[in-house]
Structures are given as structure tokens and as C-alpha cells.
Amino acid sequence: AIESERNLCRLRHPNIVRFLHIAQPELATVVVFMELLDGRSLERFIDNKPLDELTIRDFSEQICRALLYLHSRQPPVIHRDINCLNIIVCSDNTQIKLIDFGLSIKLEQSVSHISASTKSPKGTLNFMAPELLGAGESDSVQYSRESDIWAFGCLIFQMASGGRPFANAKSLLEMAQLIDRRGAPALPDGRSAELRDFYSRCTAKDCRKRRSAEELLEHEFLRGGKLKKGFLSSLLAARK
Template sequence: MSGQFGSWEQLDCLGCGGQARVFKVRTDQGDVLAAKYLDLPPGEETAASAVTEAKLLVGLCHRNIVQFAATRFDPAVGQRLILFTEFIEGQTLRCIINGQPLEQAKIRTYSLQLAEALNYIHTRRPPVIHRDVNCNNVMIRPDDTLKLIDFGLSTCLQPLEDASSACGSTVNSTASSRHQLGTVGFLAPEILYRKEKLGVAQYSAQSDIWAFGCTVYQMATGQAPYYSSQPAVYIYRVVKQGAPQLPKAAYSEELRQFYHGCVCKDRRRRFTAGDLLQHNFLLYRPEELRELRQLVQDYQRQCAEQTQLHAREKQQAAERKRKRIASANAEATRERHRLQIRLAMAQKVAKKAAGKRRREAAQRARERARRSRMQSGTDEDVDLLATAAAEADEAATVEQLTRDLAAAMDTFRRDLLAVELRLSEQLLQLDTEEIAERAAQQLELDTKMLMLKSAEATAKFDKVS
């Protein structure tokens, strides 16, 4: 949507009022807009003020406020100002209510968006007041997005000349008018009272909040406050009695407090738009809060069950780990004892066999030497000596094999101790069942390798023996 266009074509009339008419138009840029024709009172000062305020409206940008595109003066009528805004598809809030109360969830949805729109314009610098908040000036799109429209009566606030007031505060800022602006049924009592007594209607951000409260009342009951009364009776009842009460049985206490905070007769005690956004009615949803509380309880119960299950699984895993470690240590201890016994037996047998071989070889050598001295002949002596040397070499070979066997058994024992150490380290680092299973498989593989080495050593010893 662009405000840079030269001409426009009227398509349909969207509505007419006492001071304005609204048309659906198409610009020469192809944009479809809404054009509001405002007839201004005569006077250059009035026209200049209207142009200044219109420029401020063009600067408004909020998702819940109609977007202004441009302002023009009607070339045919000099004192007619034209406000171009986005064209909104949807229905007015009054059409949606259609004389029937809305559900509290809908009231909350629309109230939240309208409060955000008012908070935006009231906190501008300078603040802007709408001066005609009512259900006809609130559009609802098909996706339930709210748009505050018809800013033709809005104006910028000026601070009161009071040293005790906060400069720039919307609570102490007013705009006066000789003409009563707004919609009967949504006008604040201070506007009606000052107009009746002093001839001047005094508007403020709090008068917008009163109108907001009347809008909430119409959403809750289907009708505007004191709907059946004549305007004079309405003015009298509002000035004397204040706003009507919401029925207690129909809606929650939060909604009633929210409404009453908007329609206090003393405007200084009314909520601001910022207060409304922080009210429990908009922040907390009792029906959703019950569902949320149930979800939290279910989640806490599931967490407790998961915690207990995890604790049991962790305890079971720790017990399985402890049993595996104990079993592995016991098996390693038994294997070490078996190997030590076999090593001792092998060393004993090897030592005995080597001693026996040495004694037999020495005995045969002595016997042959004795026979050689008793007999004559050089060749026979040479043969005997050769045989004795061969037997001595055999004895040395047996002794070397015995030493090799002992060294092999020592190496085997060291390998066993290394396996036990690696097993202990792995078992200490076990955190999951999968790692424990892999460690057990590795232990089984290492045990098989040790058994194979043991078998090889035993076979070698049997060969030597």
C-alpha cells in the first residue's frame, strides 16, 4: 500500500455519517483503499490543525490499528479533508456481537488486541486519543485480527498547565472541544458533566479507557450500557450512577474487575492501557490455566516415574557391572592360579629331566672313557670321545630349551597380568550395557588367546620332556 498516487476512482459507498462519508476507492497505482471525506469547519486555523493531526495519523503503524496511507484536500470542496486508509475485509465488532453475549475467550481475545492498540496511541509523543472508541469502530478480520478504525475524531493531547502534574503524562493530558464528539453510550461521565456545566467537553486518554470498558460491556451482555434509555436518561444515569454492573453469574471475577477498572467515575482511578495489558484477565486464562495445571501435574508424574525407572535401571546396571567385575576377577584369579601351578610343575619337571639327562650323559661318558682306557686302538677312542661330545651337546640343548620354556612362561605370566589390568580399567569405565557387553567379549577373546598360548607352551614343554 503506497501513499504516492495522483488520482483515485470511487467504487462503493461504505457508510455515511453526520460529518463524513466513507468510500471504497482504487488509486491510479492499482491499490484498493478506503477514503473518508471529512467536512471541516470554516477557518484556516481549523484546516491547518486538521492537516497536522492527519500527518500524525499517517505515522501510526500497529497491527491492530488501521494503516493510514495519505491525506488530501478535495479539489472540489476546499474545506473537505480526505483520509486514505487500508481497506479492511471483515465485519464490525457490533455485527459480530449482533445483540448476543460473546464467550469469555472471545472477549479476552478482542480486549487484548484493542488494549494493545490504545496503549500504542496513548504512549506516542505526543499522545493520541481516539475519542470515539465503540463497537462500530472496531473491525474484525476473518482471522480474528482486530483493527481500530475511524480516527477522524482523534486528536493529540496537550499537558495540563499544572506544576504538580507530570509533564507529558496521558493521565494529566486533555483535549477540549466545544462540540460533543463520540457516540452516546460510550461517553465518559467527565465529558458529559463538563459539557453540561461548562459547555466544554474535556477528553483524555481515560475517556478512551471508559469507552473501552463500555465496549467490553457490550461484548459481555450484547448491548451497550443503558441501551434502552434515551440519550438524556443515559447522561443522567452515567453522571449520577456511573456504569452498570456486569452480571456476577455470567463471567469470572477477573473479567468483572477488569471491566470495573475501566469505568471508574473518577478518571484518575481508571486503569491505563498499560495497566490493562498487565491485568490478570488478559495475562491469565482460568480455563486454560486448569488445562496447563493438569498438563504440569501429568508431566511431573511422568518425570517422577521416569526418574524412578532410571534409578532402578541404573541400580540394576550397577549390580550387573559389579557381578561382571567380580566374575571377571574370580575367573582371572583362577586362571592365574592354574597357570602358576602348571608353570611350577613345568619348571620342576624340566629341571628334573635336565638333571637326569646330565647325569646319564656323564655316566655314559665315564663308562666309555673307562672302556677306552682298557682297550687299545685309536679309532675306537675317537668314536667314544665323539659320542661323549654329542651327549654333552644334547644335555646343553635340553638345558637351553628349559631356560627358553621358563622365559616363555614368564612372558605368558606378564601377558596375563596385563590383560587383568586392562580388564580392570575397562570395567571401571563401564557406563552402559553395551560397553559392558563389549568388555565381556574382549575378556573372552583375551582368555582364549591366553589358553592358546598356554596350550602352545605346554606342547613345547612336552616336546622337550
């Protein structure tokens, strides 16, 4: 567990909370020093009200960059509990930080996809990928980069709708049945075609059809945001 926490201390990314130092003052005591964040969770920021599409685009790009960093490491870091409570919107209301890397459970299970398989799924019910709910052939739950991407898609749903996906599901079985019958819930009316397509590429029932964080960063939904930001910057500069 201590070595796993040391691995987390090596993470360096502007959209990931910093793990600063680990200490073991006593044999059975481990203390982790972390970056102090001033802000609120994305869940509180949303506050049951849909976000505008520019904000969804900005936050989604930052989360994608954090996931690309984690998933590209050797071994890959699988977060396993992507949800709106584990995203902090900093006090400037523009930068976000991914937090909570499973420190309340066995850390070695959250460090790589190889050792992240368990007999029963861990995480937040509404954000669990289909393959974590008994759809796989293995006796153990297989966590992967793709299960993080599904959870990211569920997070997009909450930003776009104001509420958690599958909000009425009360058990793993009920969740599995809902996903099996309907797939991921549809985004509300009024959202752009680009956002709908981006969301669908995160929430394919077949994990092999989900896009990687790297591919998602090249999607029109996020690239369009960059072009608009660049246009606005040029416009402001011209006015000055």
C-alpha cells in the same frame, strides 16, 4: 487538518487501520488513502449475543495494545469514539482493527488531549465517559486517555452482554443522570471474577481511578489468557 491527517499516516500498529497516503488534488479537497479491510464491525460480530470469555479476553488484549500505542505517542492520540462500530473483526475472526479516527470532524481535535476539548461532547452517546457529560468544572469538554478507557469498558460490557450499555438513554442529560445514580451497568451473571474486576478498573466514575492501557495489560484477566494460550500450545505440541 491536512497536517493532522499526516499525523494519522504515521500510525503503525497491527491493531490499527493503516492510513496510507494523503493527497490534496484541489484547494478545498483532501483525499485519504486507507488500508482495505475485509471483515465486519464488532457490533455485527456480536449480533446481540454475548461473546464467550476467551473471545472477550483476546479482543480486549488487542484493543488494549492499540490504546497503549496511541496513548503513548507524543502528543498522545485520543480516539474519542471507541465503540463496537469502530472496531473491525477481520475475516479470520481473530484479529481486530481500530478504525475511524474522527475524520468526519476537525482532525486537530482528535490528535491530542490538549486540543481535543470542545464546548459539547462528540462521540457515541452510550460510550461517553461521565466527565464528558457535564460532570467537570471546565466550560469545555475535557477529552483524555481516561475517557478512551471508559469507552473501552463500555465496549467490554457489550461483548459480555450482547447489548450496548445504557441502551435506553435518549439524551446526554439522561445518560449523565443514569451514570450519576448507578455508575457503569453491572455485567451479566455468570462472568468470571477476573473479568468483573477488569471491567470495574475501566469504568470507575472518577477518571483518576481508571487504569491506563499499560496497567490493564498486566491485569490477571489478560495475563490469565496468555497462560492458557501457552498451556494449550504446549499441549498441542506434546500431542504432535
